[in-house]
Amino acid sequence: MTQSNRLDGGQIDRNTSLSFRFDGRSYTAHPGDTLASALLANDVRLIGRSFKYHRPRGLLTVGSEEPNGIVELRTGARKEPNTRATTIEMFDGLEAHSQNRWPSLKFDALAVNDLFSNFLSAGFYYKTFMWPAAFWEKLYEPMIRRAAGLGSLSMEADPDEYDKGFRHCDLLIIGAGPAGLMAALTAGRAGADVILADEDFTLGGRLNSETMALDDQNASDWAAQAVAELSSLPNVRLMPRTTVIGAFDHGIYGAVERTGDHLATLPEGKPRQILWRIYTQKALLCAGATERPIAFENNDRPGIMMASALRTYANRFAVTASQRVAIFTNNDDGHRTAADLHAKGVKIAAVVDVREDAPTNYDYEVLQGAQVVNTKGRHGLSFVEVAMPDGSTRTLDCGALGVSGGWNPNVHLTCHQRGRPVWDEALAAFVPGADLPVGLSVAGAANGVMSTHGALHSGAEGAVKALDLTSTPPDLPEAEDAPVTQKPFWYVQGCKRAWVDQQNDVTVKDVKLSYQEGFRSVEHLKRYTTLGMATDQGKTSNITGLAIMAEVAGKSIPEVGTTIFRPPYTPVPIATFAGRMKGQEFHPTRLTPSHYWAKERGAVFVEVGNWLRAQWFPLPGETHWRQSVDREVRQTRASVGVCDCTTLGKIDVQGTDAAEFLNRVYANAFAKLAVGKTRYGLMLREDGMVMDDGTAARMAEDHFVVTTTTANAVSVYRHMEFVRQCLFPDMDVQLISTTEAWAQYAVAGPNSRKLLQKIVDPEFDLSNEAFPFMACGNVTVCGGLRARLFRISFSGELAYEIAVPSRYGDALMRRLMTEGEEFDVIPYGTEALGVMRVEKGHAAGNELNGTTTALNLGLGKMVSKKKDSIGSVLSEREALVEPDVLRLVGIKPLQPEEKITAGGHLMNTDGPVDAAHDQGYVTSAVYSPILNSNIGLGLVKNGAERLGEKMRLVSPLTDLTVDVELVSAHFVDPEGERLRA
Amino acid sequence: MHDLVAITALGGPEPRVDTIGGVTCTEVPHIALASVAARMGKESKSTKTLAKLIDAPTPEIGRWTGATVSAFWAGSDQWMVEAPFDTHEDLAAQVEAAMGDAASVTEQTDGWVRFDLNGDNIPAVLELLCQLDLRKVSEGSAARCSIHHIGCFVLCRTAENYSIYGPRSSAGSLHHAIVTAMRSAL
Amino acid sequence: MIINHPLLGPRDASEFTYLGDATLINRPDWQAENASEAFYEYGYVRDNPAGEHQELWYHEAGDRSWLVVTRNTLTHEISKVELARDVARARGRSK
Amino acid sequence: MRYSGFRVIKEALTGHKGWKPVWREPEPKAHYDIVVIGGGGHGLATAHYLSKVYGQRNVAVVEKGWIGGGNVGRNTTIVRSNYLLDGNEPFYEFSMKLWEGLEQDLNYNAMMSQRGILNLFHTDGQRDAAIRRGNAMILNGADAELLDAEQVRKEHPYLNFDDARFPIKGGLAQRRAGTARHDAVAWGFARSADMHGVDIIQNCEVTGLRIENGKCLGVETTKGFIGANKVGCAVAGSSGRVMGMAGMRLPIESHVLQAFVSEGLKPVLPCVITFGAGHFYVSQSDKGGLVFGGDIDGYNTYAQRGNLPVVEDVCEGGVALMPMIGRARLLRMWGGVMDMSMDGSPIIDRTPVEGLYFNGGWCYGGFKATPASGHCFAHLLAKDEPHPVATAYRLDRFQKGRMIDEKGVGNQPNLH
Numbered sequence A: 001m002t003q004s005n006r007l008d009g010g011q012i013d014r015n016t017s018l019s020f021r022f023d024g025r026s027y028t029a030h031p032g033d034t035l036a037s038a039l040l041a042n043d044v045r046l047i048g049r050s051f052k053y054h055r056p057r058g059l060l061t062v063g064s065e066e067p068n069g070i071v072e073l074r075t076g077a078r079k080e081p082n083t084r085a086t087t088i089e090m091f092d093g094l095e096a097h098s099q100n101r102w103p104s105l106k107f108d109a110l111a112v113n114d115l116f117s118n119f120l121s122a123g124f125y126y127k128t129f130m131w132p133a134a135f136w137e138k139l140y141e142p143m144i145r146r147a148a149g150l151g152s153l154s155m156e157a158d159p160d161e162y163d164k165g166f167r168h169c170d171l172l173i174i175g176a177g178p179a180g181l182m183a184a185l186t187a188g189r190a191g192a193d194v195i196l197a198d199e200d201f202t203l204g205g206r207l208n209s210e211t212m213a214l215d216d217q218n219a220s221d222w223a224a225q226a227v228a229e230l231s232s233l234p235n236v237r238l239m240p241r242t243t244v245i246g247a248f249d250h251g252i253y254g255a256v257e258r259t260g261d262h263l264a265t266l267p268e269g270k271p272r273q274i275l276w277r278i279y280t281q282k283a284l285l286c287a288g289a290t291e292r293p294i295a296f297e298n299n300d301r302p303g304i305m306m307a308s309a310l311r312t313y314a315n316r317f318a319v320t321a322s323q324r325v326a327i328f329t330n331n332d333d334g335h336r337t338a339a340d341l342h343a344k345g346v347k348i349a350a351v352v353d354v355r356e357d358a359p360t361n362y363d364y365e366v367l368q369g370a371q372v373v374n375t376k377g378r379h380g381l382s383f384v385e386v387a388m389p390d391g392s393t394r395t396l397d398c399g400a401l402g403v404s405g406g407w408n409p410n411v412h413l414t415c416h417q418r419g420r421p422v423w424d425e426a427l428a429a430f431v432p433g434a435d436l437p438v439g440l441s442v443a444g445a446a447n448g449v450m451s452t453h454g455a456l457h458s459g460a461e462g463a464v465k466a467l468d469l470t471s472t473p474p475d476l477p478e479a480e481d482a483p484v485t486q487k488p489f490w491y492v493q494g495c496k497r498a499w500v501d502q503q504n505d506v507t508v509k510d511v512k513l514s515y516q517e518g519f520r521s522v523e524h525l526k527r528y529t530t531l532g533m534a535t536d537q538g539k540t541s542n543i544t545g546l547a548i549m550a551e552v553a554g555k556s557i558p559e560v561g562t563t564i565f566r567p568p569y570t571p572v573p574i575a576t577f578a579g580r581m582k583g584q585e586f587h588p589t590r591l592t593p594s595h596y597w598a599k600e601r602g603a604v605f606v607e608v609g610n611w612l613r614a615q616w617f618p619l620p621g622e623t624h625w626r627q628s629v630d631r632e633v634r635q636t637r638a639s640v641g642v643c644d645c646t647t648l649g650k651i652d653v654q655g656t657d658a659a660e661f662l663n664r665v666y667a668n669a670f671a672k673l674a675v676g677k678t679r680y681g682l683m684l685r686e687d688g689m690v691m692d693d694g695t696a697a698r699m700a701e702d703h704f705v706v707t708t709t710t711a712n713a714v715s716v717y718r719h720m721e722f723v724r725q726c727l728f729p730d731m732d733v734q735l736i737s738t739t740e741a742w743a744q745y746a747v748a749g750p751n752s753r754k755l756l757q758k759i760v761d762p763e764f765d766l767s768n769e770a771f772p773f774m775a776c777g778n779v780t781v782c783g784g785l786r787a788r789l790f791r792i793s794f795s796g797e798l799a800y801e802i803a804v805p806s807r808y809g810d811a812l813m814r815r816l817m818t819e820g821e822e823f824d825v826i827p828y829g830t831e832a833l834g835v836m837r838v839e840k841g842h843a844a845g846n847e848l849n850g851t852t853t854a855l856n857l858g859l860g861k862m863v864s865k866k867k868d869s870i871g872s873v874l875s876e877r878e879a880l881v882e883p884d885v886l887r888l889v890g891i892k893p894l895q896p897e898e899k900i901t902a903g904g905h906l907m908n909t910d911g912p913v914d915a916a917h918d919q920g921y922v923t924s925a926v927y928s929p930i931l932n933s934n935i936g937l938g939l940v941k942n943g944a945e946r947l948g949e950k951m952r953l954v955s956p957l958t959d960l961t962v963d964v965e966l967v968s969a970h971f972v973d974p975e976g977e978r979l980r981a
Numbered sequence B: 001m002h003d004l005v006a007i008t009a010l011g012g013p014e015p016r017v018d019t020i021g022g023v024t025c026t027e028v029p030h031i032a033l034a035s036v037a038a039r040m041g042k043e044s045k046s047t048k049t050l051a052k053l054i055d056a057p058t059p060e061i062g063r064w065t066g067a068t069v070s071a072f073w074a075g076s077d078q079w080m081v082e083a084p085f086d087t088h089e090d091l092a093a094q095v096e097a098a099m100g101d102a103a104s105v106t107e108q109t110d111g112w113v114r115f116d117l118n119g120d121n122i123p124a125v126l127e128l129l130c131q132l133d134l135r136k137v138s139e140g141s142a143a144r145c146s147i148h149h150i151g152c153f154v155l156c157r158t159a160e161n162y163s164i165y166g167p168r169s170s171a172g173s174l175h176h177a178i179v180t181a182m183r184s185a186l
Numbered sequence C: 001m002i003i004n005h006p007l008l009g010p011r012d013a014s015e016f017t018y019l020g021d022a023t024l025i026n027r028p029d030w031q032a033e034n035a036s037e038a039f040y041e042y043g044y045v046r047d048n049p050a051g052e053h054q055e056l057w058y059h060e061a062g063d064r065s066w067l068v069v070t071r072n073t074l075t076h077e078i079s080k081v082e083l084a085r086d087v088a089r090a091r092g093r094s095k
Numbered sequence D: 001m002r003y004s005g006f007r008v009i010k011e012a013l014t015g016h017k018g019w020k021p022v023w024r025e026p027e028p029k030a031h032y033d034i035v036v037i038g039g040g041g042h043g044l045a046t047a048h049y050l051s052k053v054y055g056q057r058n059v060a061v062v063e064k065g066w067i068g069g070g071n072v073g074r075n076t077t078i079v080r081s082n083y084l085l086d087g088n089e090p091f092y093e094f095s096m097k098l099w100e101g102l103e104q105d106l107n108y109n110a111m112m113s114q115r116g117i118l119n120l121f122h123t124d125g126q127r128d129a130a131i132r133r134g135n136a137m138i139l140n141g142a143d144a145e146l147l148d149a150e151q152v153r154k155e156h157p158y159l160n161f162d163d164a165r166f167p168i169k170g171g172l173a174q175r176r177a178g179t180a181r182h183d184a185v186a187w188g189f190a191r192s193a194d195m196h197g198v199d200i201i202q203n204c205e206v207t208g209l210r211i212e213n214g215k216c217l218g219v220e221t222t223k224g225f226i227g228a229n230k231v232g233c234a235v236a237g238s239s240g241r242v243m244g245m246a247g248m249r250l251p252i253e254s255h256v257l258q259a260f261v262s263e264g265l266k267p268v269l270p271c272v273i274t275f276g277a278g279h280f281y282v283s284q285s286d287k288g289g290l291v292f293g294g295d296i297d298g299y300n301t302y303a304q305r306g307n308l309p310v311v312e313d314v315c316e317g318g319v320a321l322m323p324m325i326g327r328a329r330l331l332r333m334w335g336g337v338m339d340m341s342m343d344g345s346p347i348i349d350r351t352p353v354e355g356l357y358f359n360g361g362w363c364y365g366g367f368k369a370t371p372a373s374g375h376c377f378a379h380l381l382a383k384d385e386p387h388p389v390a391t392a393y394r395l396d397r398f399q400k401g402r403m404i405d406e407k408g409v410g411n412q413p414n415l416h
Helices: A035-041 A109-115 A133-147 A178-189 A219-232 A307-315 A332-343 A452-467 A508-516 A522-529 A542-553 A574-578 A595-600 A625-638 A658-665 A713-727 A752-759 A806-819 A830-840 B043-054 B091-102 B122-126 B168-185 C035-044 C084-090 D005-013 D041-052 D089-100 D102-106 D124-139 D149-155 D182-195 D236-244 D308-321 D366-383
Strands: A018-022 A025-029 A070-073 A080-084 A095-097 A162-174 A194-197 A236-239 A242-248 A252-257 A273-285 A289-291 A304-306 A324-329 A347-353 A366-368 A371-376 A383-387 A393-397 A400-404 A407-409 A422-424 A429-431 A440-442 A499-501 A604-608 A611-616 A641-644 A649-654 A678-684 A690-700 A703-708 A734-737 A742-748 A776-781 A785-790 A799-805 A886-893 A905-908 A920-928 A933-941 A950-955 A960-967 B017-020 B023-027 B031-038 B064-066 B070-075 B078-084 B103-107 B112-118 B142-147 B150-158 B161-167 C002-005 C009-012 C017-021 C052-058 C066-072 C078-083 D031-037 D059-062 D117-121 D145-148 D170-174 D199-201 D206-212 D215-221 D224-233 D252-264 D272-274 D281-284 D289-300 D329-341 D347-350 D356-360
Touching: A018 A035, A025 A035, A035 A307, A080 D252, A133 D102, A162 A178, A162 A452, A162 A574, A178 A194, A178 A219, A178 A236, A178 A452, A194 A242, A194 A273, A219 A236, A242 A273, A273 A452, A273 A574, A289 A307, A304 A307, A307 A324, A307 A332, A307 A400, A324 A332, A332 A347, A332 A400, A347 A383, A347 A393, A407 A429, A440 A452, A499 A508, A499 A542, A508 A522, A508 A542, A522 A542, A574 D308, A574 D329, A595 A806, A611 A625, A611 A830, A625 A641, A625 A830, A625 A920, A641 A806, A641 A830, A649 A658, A649 A713, A649 B103, A658 A703, A658 A713, A690 A713, A690 A776, A690 A785, A703 A713, A713 A734, A713 C052, A713 C066, A713 C084, A734 B031, A734 B103, A742 A752, A742 A806, A752 A799, A752 A806, A799 A806, A830 A920, A830 A933, A886 A920, A905 A920, A905 D124, A920 D124, A950 D124, B017 B168, B023 B168, B031 B043, B031 B070, B031 B091, B043 B070, B043 B078, B043 B091, B043 B103, B070 B142, B070 B150, B078 B091, B091 B103, B112 B168, B122 B168, B142 B168, B150 B168, B161 B168, C002 C066, C002 C078, C017 D289, C052 D289, C066 C084, C078 C084, D031 D041, D031 D215, D031 D366, D041 D059, D041 D182, D041 D366, D059 D182, D059 D224, D089 D102, D089 D124, D089 D366, D102 D182, D117 D124, D117 D149, D124 D145, D124 D170, D145 D149, D149 D170, D182 D199, D182 D366, D224 D236, D224 D366, D236 D252, D236 D329, D236 D356, D252 D308, D289 D308, D289 D329, D308 D329, D347 D366, D356 D366
Parallel strands: A018 A095, A162 A194, A162 A273, A194 A236, A273 A440, A304 A400, A324 A347, A324 A400, A347 A366, D031 D059, D031 D224, D059 D199, D117 D272, D224 D356
Antiparallel strands: A018 A025, A070 A080, A070 A095, A242 A252, A252 A273, A289 A407, A371 A383, A383 A393, A422 A429, A604 A611, A641 A742, A649 A703, A649 A734, A678 A690, A690 A703, A742 A799, A776 A785, A785 A799, A886 A933, A886 A960, A905 A950, A920 A933, A950 A960, B017 B023, B023 B112, B031 B078, B031 B103, B064 B070, B070 B078, B112 B161, B142 B150, B150 B161, C002 C009, C017 C052, C052 C066, C066 C078, D117 D170, D145 D170, D206 D215, D215 D224, D252 D289, D252 D329, D272 D281, D281 D289, D347 D356
16 A cells, blocks of 8 residues: 555655555555554545454544554564654654454454443453452453553563663753753853753654644744754753753752664664663753643544644644544634645635634634534544534534644643643633742743744743843744634534543543542542553543533532643653662672682682672582582681681771771770771660671870671761761761771681791781781781781681782682691682571571660670660660560571571470460571581570570471570580681 | 682673664773771861872762872761772871871772773763753762662763762673663763 | 752762651760660651651762752752861861 | 353343442541551451451541552462461461452452462572471472473473573472462452442542541541541551551561563463572453562662663563563553562551551552451451461561571562
């Protein structure tokens, strides 16, 4: 079929032909077309089916407000459901399919719903489907769900990339119609930083849709010339294909630029869309207005469209929906469409004007005071029935009907910060209210200024006011300045089914029923009938629904109120908001200096926050992780092992008040810690719960190096800054994180000293006397590299932690391995670390779960009452010190081989197993290759007094019951002889 | 002299270099860093001493100054001193000696990875990465900002030359973000 | 939102971490008679005004300073931004 | 008027002329036994149970706007009872059982759909916590099921298993959980309360509480003074404002939680899914929209709107977890004001003012609690003693150190 509905002229490139497919059928189009205009050109009127009754639907509009003409665009993983044909820029090879129909668009089985529409009235589902109760889940709901939705997802990962960026300007102009262009010229020539954004791919707005003249130029030529000048100004940035989706606090606007949607395929590395956060001093909304329909019997047939849309299709896209067109209007603008189509040789069946005094000085028939009362045509309009003022009826043969019910200013963004539009009687429409987002003003049709001259003028004025320009604004071109003449008219009385919200199938009757049942506030109306909840967000239906509600309520429209609009202005792909933060890049990945070495060793890694840490280091022949972990534990306790602990937070605390500062931050005392010594520190939140634990090493009188757990590094630093700046502002303390600067390794096991003696330069004496347990100091290694040495132990063995500048971490680790060969040194990972700390009874993440106090963890004595420290006071509240509070204990199964589970609950051996008799829970559980037994740590009511007691560990979730005994948490070397050796 | 061999933040023996459409992104490991934080009540003394040390006025808020040894503003009464690694590996010690009891000095050399961007149209890359108002960024600017959730410093050396400092452990993610933005924007 | 940092000028709120009511600066005296009552009020009870609210923000991705921001909780309008350290001193806090 | 399939058919055949208003529009009487402030889910549920279960007929609900206009009309409709702590789980399981019988109880189809919820975990620590929680649920008589990564993959092959920054290690499922049609819940409770004689008074804002010698005598409203023996406050995000009229300061901050819905899509999600490594949870409505949300914006506010960073944060989580939703479009975003308590758990209790009762601090868990909250508040108002499953929700628990802190983040509301 060859574009039988093409007209002359228009802004399309006839020299190039593009081919596209719709529902498997091939058609041709031209650059400058949208899918919508191309379908019309090829005389395709039936494009989709409605949501509820599956009524045949065609295009209603020419813009992003389109409720009916929505399709599935592209195929495979790039399939895009619910895409408006009116906003799809044509490209060669474009492929689209109709949706929400089966088996085919023409013959849709669920169209049967339409026959039963009486039973499916608004809210019917709230009143039924209740008996028998089980049927809702099993029958009714699945039925409803299958019918729900319009388009479908591909279920494949979206292969495209998306970017997010930031731009700044003095003035953001939203919409590049006459008002926006004039505002941009005014501000641009004055030298302001301007961003002009428009959702269309051609700037100019309605100027591209009209035949009128500006000065002696054709409107679209004037627009093109203005755009040319603007693009030549360095301080003006034009952003076509960019929808400003929302007005957020403090002048930040969200905008979506469609950089790739008009391309058949994206160039390598280029994004499909970009989410811009635009930071503005001022913004000017020039978003124009949207023509609204009139509701009448069967007003939803393919071919029944907005009059202004017909005009745009004809003037800009050189397309007519049919060779024979009628118009139904309540205002003069409808006649403008008739005139333009007539001039292009389209037959005008008649203009049906509800006004008795409608102008008739045209060379086509005008039916004054008449109304369209019905339409016919199964898959497309064939004729309309008109009620004449004298009561007679006329039928008009036509393939398209242009409807014009007046214009609604696009006030959406003015509502995004809960500003409410106000009713304008003259326009019979809502215009922006006084309560606008700070910095935003409105010009042109969006502000109710409907003539071209008015738009140009208010655009220029808007720019001058927004920027307090002193320069004289440019002269305005001569343009039409016709007043708005209309008779408010919302729907034709007495019709059985007249559509208000065409996508969601909400009729005039539904609105009336909603009132009848008491759903009378606008919000109730919306929610009860789903009016305006479809993908077009009610751009063509909300006001009509409101007007009907006002009529039945006997109130004025403003009395009934308006629903405020929320972002986004038009729907935005979820991926656009995500940008690059997906897949592996969802969060930054933090690697330790010896990561690449560990990888060579075949380490298995685990995510710890954003870090990747070696979990264990499997050797050839080890088939189960337990083998590797058991070996690492045995080998470390038997000789020596090395563990990368770079991820621990490290904070440099300096200043003459450093010691006193730590005294406040930690629950235990630090003032008297000697230089060259390290101390375990327990940090509480102000509410008395344990926040974190770590060590503080006193490198000098006024210099501490503090370590935190990996998980809490950031929050502890933030907390310390809070204490420093907000609580004790005059303390002489300086903080800085050094986590990244040092690669730190734990060297643990009876041979750790021997190994380190081969690494640390000989002038440093590591003997137990010279460098005892908890000693710390600056040393040099491998012939003079500066390093820090701490004699601290998490494993319970004789152990050290040694730190070197990060760039040398990899080399040091390799050196430790070679020098350690004589001791069969092994690297161990976080699993072995975890096993050894449980064997030693050290509390860690699972115990420091934010609900445990020092008392719970058996560290109550550490909370010094002789000084002021964060959390000390509230840790003494009555319920936190009751005799039967949870206490940390060791847990051993009576049968060593029996597995115990972290997260299992503890019950008395006799007595019921239920929440009411819960005695506590297991926090950590491991297999100890040293004790050849499963062991665990747990929190048990008054546990400290119950050592030796037998209990039942139950985990119904994992179907487990084990008899266990409560024991001391210190399974290995309770006296701590090893770590002091 | 010790015999341990350093690797770069991206894990290689040599710095990584990527060139995409007129802009080159270079990993710069040969830099020593030390932070300087004035002691309570010794703010002005710190400022003066630091100025001597870098032989230039101590940088104001959001600026960097100096030549071979330079410094940039890192927080109230806090600065980061930069110097060539080969000649100043012990920068922290040198700065500490110079500052005496006026300030707390901490070695930061390996806390950071640095990427230098050279070429024209760098703002087109940066506007995809950070929230900075690039209209206000000029030669001498040093701003803290967040790039793909990574806390960074962005220094403008000249219109065609920027330095980006990010936490060393995130070097890979930061590099990926920069190069991806270069592919997208250039 | 945009917070006009007293040192750095306008910065996006996403660079900051929010803590809560700036009364958290007024930490009670641990030795006072009614210390436990005072700490309970300090830790748990809030004015939660619908209107002007003084609140603590931390410039996490910035210069690490704590700020006291005066912001209207109905309109989000920010009328004042101060360094928390100055506010703390003004409220008589020292060491 | 009783609803039924036959009724629908009869009305259809007679042009729907017979449908009556779902609730009356009464003018306030001078005095009621009980006045409930707040015509949201909890207030209307309270009225329903007061009148139907506790035999209180002289009851009014006063609402400043239109009923169901608060959080019950702006949430993500999730119903579940998968809590960890003894203070919470019995209450939420009680609520779950009420949900399961709600349609029959109300003679209104609130479309309670027990499609299940799946909380994913991504670390060993999270798995340990999930096991502890699942066990607590079972020990409290609820249902819970632990899935390993393979089982999750079998049920949800579209999740990101191949390119995940934080691989899915498994999930904790509650099959009885699900969603309900949020507006219909409010309307169903309102309709039932109205049928049992409760006066539901819309567009009636409370401007003050009349308190004399420590006793509350009623409420001052835009429609005049309304006397009451007992006044119950159930106003969620506005708790601070209303209780402030009684000179009370609360362990509560008001924060905004944003929620989002996509365009309608053919069914893709069988249940509610929550991401364990980012701020994202999602379900699909019966109309086909993906209904999703994440974390609160994090600053005190009474404005029912949020900002872009959180929108982005939520969508980043969504695409990271289920890359196939990338091309689905976000249709609408909105915000609800949450009464975030200091331990993340609610308060249903008397107040120091005699005759004044408080129900609030629901954080963003309020919707699922609606029936139990109403039932327990009604119990407290009618009998002056806490309902057995709500005994932990005391106002003084913070002073005593009996916090109910599911997340373990302490006294910072924006972290709960």
